[in-house]
Amino acid sequence: MTDRTPAGPIRLPARILAWLGGAAFVASLAYFLYFYAIRLGRPAPAGASVWTNLAIDTGLFAAFAIHHSAMARAGAKRWLTRRVPEAYERSIYVWLASLLFFGACWGWRDLPGRIYRVDGLAALPFYLAQATGVLVALASARSIDIFDLSGIRQLSHGAPAHLASSPVPGRLETGGLYRLVRHPVYMGTLLLMVATPDLTTGRLLFTALSLLYLVIGIAFEERSLREEFGVAYDAYRAKVRWRMIPGIY
Numbered sequence: 001m002t003d004r005t006p007a008g009p010i011r012l013p014a015r016i017l018a019w020l021g022g023a024a025f026v027a028s029l030a031y032f033l034y035f036y037a038i039r040l041g042r043p044a045p046a047g048a049s050v051w052t053n054l055a056i057d058t059g060l061f062a063a064f065a066i067h068h069s070a071m072a073r074a075g076a077k078r079w080l081t082r083r084v085p086e087a088y089e090r091s092i093y094v095w096l097a098s099l100l101f102f103g104a105c106w107g108w109r110d111l112p113g114r115i116y117r118v119d120g121l122a123a124l125p126f127y128l129a130q131a132t133g134v135l136v137a138l139a140s141a142r143s144i145d146i147f148d149l150s151g152i153r154q155l156s157h158g159a160p161a162h163l164a165s166s167p168v169p170g171r172l173e174t175g176g177l178y179r180l181v182r183h184p185v186y187m188g189t190l191l192l193m194v195a196t197p198d199l200t201t202g203r204l205l206f207t208a209l210s211l212l213y214l215v216i217g218i219a220f221e222e223r224s225l226r227e228e229f230g231v232a233y234d235a236y237r238a239k240v241r242w243r244m245i246p247g248i249y
Contacts, residue, residue, distance in 0.1 A: 136188030
């Protein structure tokens, strides 16, 4: 069998690919924060082509969501690793997901209209709730190996060729906020979006699409977690009832 892991003269390009992919991942998240905080706060003028813009926005978000969820499944990974070295799989996934997410935000068409707006001191509770959402997401994500998540570990650090494609052994996180819900990163992200003191039509659409995606994506993600951790994940699900929203879902 031919060794399909990165080695020899392509090691440096592999490292560059991995680290640039990690940078693209961070940049796409930074652009999202600008997009949601600033861009979506500017409704389109009255008379804009609502239905056309709505279709474009939904299509852009769907392109990101379908890739992000489908290509994370084991079958899709096997399909990709039959075509590229296994160690490149995660980095390629991160590159595509980051570009699609950036493209969805950059290509978003503004919609006219505002549902509500709260100003002054009355907006303070909204901002506090949003800050809480950010802290919840960051605190929950600290247990994730960011280098493994971004594909850097598989292609960097001078790993021997026979180990370059070996992921860090998975660990089922059940402590901290994971005792409240099974997906606290998603809970924090959703809180950041729904607690806005200025709900434009564009923000409402983006939040609704995100919620729909998370509900569908969690079902697939938990199936993968069940395959990876088996009865341990069954026990965790029995102990922690709620997926993302305590008392609701």
